[in-house]
Amino acid sequence: MFKLHRRALARTALAAALCSTALLAQAQAPAAWPSKPVTLTVGFAAGGSADILARAISQKLTGALGQPVVVDNKPGAGGTIAAAAVASATPDGHTLLLVTSGHAGSGALYPTLRYDPIKAFTPVIKLAATPVVVVAPAAQPWKSLSELLDAARKAPGTLNYAAGGGGATTTALAAEFLKKDTGTDMVQVPYRGSGPALTALLSGEVQVGFEIPSSALPHIQSGKLRALAVTTRTRSTALPDVPTVIEQGIRDFEVIGWFGVLAPAGTPAAVVERLNRELNAALQQPELRERLSGLGLESGGGTPAEFQKLIGSDTQRYGEAIRRMGIKVE
Structure with missing residues (x-):
């Protein structure tokens, strides 16, 4: 009888261990993920x-x-x-x-x-x-980043720019870094994303844009926007004819x-x-x-x-x- 009792206890302990292992596995990884959209x-x-x-x-x-x-x-x-x-x-x-x-x-x-x-x-x-690309509407006179910066220095605080979603975005930070490194004063107009920012840029509501090529490229290719510079150390494969910020005299400038x-x-x-x-x-x-x-x-x-x-x-x-x-x- 003692042997039977000992065997029963062993079976009970084994079952409990297997149950605990199964519960732990369920906690670690959900079954059949994804189970919904x-x-x-x-x-x-x-x-x-x-x-x-x-x-x-x-x-x-x-x-x-x-x-x-x-x-x-x-x-x-x-x-x-x-x-x-x-x-x-x-x-x-x-x-x-x-x-x-x-x-x-x-x-x-x-x-x-x-x-x-x-x-x-x-x-x-x-x-x-991706790089950030500095763009301006084709109606603006600037043909290069240097010309844009000269205009900003001559009339501090009068040029408005859009930078994608604004705030905590790489486009907005690229704009701030450029202003700091060049001693220029341009005013950011906040938008809720690249779509609205580009609409404002194309309509003339703002004069300058800091954008990602994936958003601006169609408008650059159509001639509605002019690309003035990219912020990487080397030129973008999507915009091989557009010089970098470094090429235009701003040393060690890079935003990726x-x-x-x-x-x-x-x-x-x-x-x-x-x-x-x-x-x-x-x-x-x-x-x-x-x-x-x-x-x-x-x-x-x-x-x-x-x-x-x-x-x-x-x-x-x-x-x-x-x-x-x-x-x-x-």
């Missing part, structure tokens, strides 16, 4: 560079995941409205955030944010890299923008790994690479850890520059 939140208005990229990526993910990937535009405050919404979302992999490199400067620009730009998110992947995907902190590692794998595969497809190249974007990729390192280094760089230059969001 996935929302890719974008902090900028429809028609801009972030929106264009989000829609291209969502199409690829929809096919790979077997569930619709829906783009949800929540423009305003340099992308921080969208980021706050995703930061507070359930971390189950069904709500994602497409960010620009301006995300790295958001903590310094917006000290009262309701979330931590680093701790509130789990990096998934860097999607693409990037786009990426974040998930809320606490998203299961298995989900992040699946998303990273599917997006890396999509970015290797010739069709998507060609489309990104045509928009002036360099295809990205890599691991979540590599993207996390990039975010951390740019957060330090942008934060130090914003505080040193005293940049404030009005």
Whole structure:
């Protein structure tokens, strides 16, 4: 009888251990993810560079995941409205955030944010890299960046410019860095994204624009906008005839923008790994690479850890520059 009792206890302990293992596995990775449509939140208005990229990526993910990937535009405050919404979302992999490199400067620009730009998110992947292009309507007389800067010096505070979504965006920071390095005074007019900013630029509401090539390129090609400079050290493959800021006499000037995907902190590692794998595969497809190249974007990729390192280094760089230059969001 003693032997039977001991065997029964052993069976009970084994069953309990198996049950605990199953419960732990369920907690670590949700079954059958995704189990419903996935929302890719974008902090900028429809028609801009972030929106264009989000829609291209969502199409690829929809096919790979077997569930619709829906783009949800929540423009305003340099992308921080969208980021706050995703930061507070359930971390189950069904709500994602497409960010620009301006995300790295958001903590310094917006000290009262309701979330931590680093701790509130789990990096998934860097999607693409891009220069900023300085543009002006064809009706303006400037044929080069030097001519624009001369005009700004002669009439301080009279030239208005648009910089994408404004605030915590790479385009806005590029404008601030350029003004600081050249001692010029131009006034930013805030818009909720590249789409509205370009509309204002084309209508003559503002005289200068700081944009991403993916948004401005069609208008440059049509002759409605004139590209004056790009902010990378080397010329853009999409705009090979446009000189860099450095070529036009501003030493060591470089601003590189990037786009990426974040998930809320606490998203299961298995989900992040699946998303990273599917997006890396999509970015290797010739069709998507060609489309990104045509928009002036360099295809990205890599691991979540590599993207996390990039975010951390740019957060330090942008934060130090914003505080040193005293940049404030009005």
